Amino acid sequence: MxxxxxxxxxxxxxxxxxxxxxxxxxxxxxxxxxxxxxxxxxxxxxxxxxxxxxxxxxxxxxxxxxxxxxxxxxxxxxxxxxxxxxxxxxxxxxxxxxxxxxxxxxxxxxxxxxxxxxxxxxxxxxxxxxxxxxxxxxxxxxxxxxxxxxxxxxxxxxxxxxxxRSLPAPDDVLPPPPARRELRGANGTVLDVKGRWYVRLEGEGGVLNPLEPGPGVAVVDEAVYEFDGSWEGRSYRIRTARRIA
The missing domain is CATH 3.30.70 (Alpha-Beta Plaits)
Known part of the structure; x- marks a missing residue:
């Protein structure tokens, strides 16, 4: 062995x-x-x-x-x-x-x-x-x-x-803390909820945040990715998403 x-x-x-x-x-x-x-x-x-x-x-x-x-x-x-x-x-x-x-x-x-x-x-x-x-x-x-x-x-x-009903309405979305507004190698799970993308980042207790894939970025429902991106307006704008699970 x-x-x-x-x-x-x-x-x-x-x-x-x-x-x-x-x-x-x-x-x-x-x-x-x-x-x-x-x-x-x-x-x-x-x-x-x-x-x-x-x-x-x-x-x-x-x-x-x-x-x-x-x-x-x-x-x-x-x-x-x-x-x-x-x-x-x-x-x-x-x-x-x-x-x-x-x-x-x-x-x-x-x-x-x-x-x-x-x-x-x-x-x-x-x-x-x-x-x-x-x-x-x-x-x-x-x-x-x-x-x-x-x-x-x-x-x-x-x-x-x-x-x-547990998802935030567009007008109720709060920006993340300053330390989380830039995603550099952050891991999270993507969810498609009624045709809109959300991300649940690791270590945030299950909070769902709106997600906007940038040009050339494709994601899959319930997959785990390593992200680079930033918070813009009322959602995370993703520049790159590398699937890890």
Whole structure:
């Protein structure tokens, strides 16, 4: 078996914020569903060799670092697959709450339940999925649990109405903070909502901003890109978009 320098592998950090003892069965189910979800995502990117392994566990709040390990180098890189998995999980969670377009498949619902249940059962205040030292891409708190449960009891048509109403009207769009008005290598997911392009940038908690592809720039719905562009008027004007997932 090929040896890996696990210290250099990309990693996912899972945090269960709690002052209680977390039952091993709960932590185990959460890890199992994250691992299954990651492997499904990696296979979809053509990387059947990638999997997750526990690299570090901290006490207090339960913090688990899952290293991405694979049989061989390949394209896309493990780093890109890891990043796109976290973004996709954040989007999946927002869809499950009825805050973004998309459907939740049965296999994905198990991952949502594994993230939701520790909070719903009163074992944790929050469950967080992200990168060590980076922005959290998926956060489940009590409000998220409430929205997930409400969305599951709501007919699909009403869920779609909720999504459309959650988007800012043109006159309500606020410019991003000065530090985010220039995009240089920023990653984000493009969404086509009723014929208009929006972008959800990484690390912004799922905020949707209008997107205007510049001349010669083509984007695809639900794809992840690395962008160069700037905020002009009421939308991001994109000069280049390099697809990464």
């Amino acid at each position: 090929e040896q890996h320098d696990h210290a250099k592998c990309p990693a996912i950090e899972v945090t269960i914020e709690t002052k209680q003892i977390v039952p091993a069965s709960v932590a185990g189910e959460l890890l199992e569903e994250i691992a299954r979800g990651f492997e499904r995502h990696a296979r979809g990117k053509g990387r059947r060799d990638l999997r997750l392994g526990v690299r570090r566990v901290d006490i207090g709040s339960l913090i688990m670092e899952l290293a991405v390990i694979g049989a061989a180098p390949g394209a896309p890189s493990a780093e890109v697959v890891t990043r796109s998995f976290l973004v996709a999980t954040g989007e999946l969670l927002r869809s499950a709450q009825g805050l973004a377009p998309g459907t939740v498949r049965k296999s994905d619902a198990r991952l949502i339940d594994a993230l939701r249940d520790p909070v719903a059962d009163g074992l944790a205040d929050r469950v967080i999925l992200g990168r060590r030292g980076g922005a959290a891409e998926a956060v489940v708190d009590r409000e998220a649990v409430r929205l997930i449960d409400a969305s599951r009891s709501r007919p699909t048509a009403r869920s779609e109405v909720r999504v459309s």
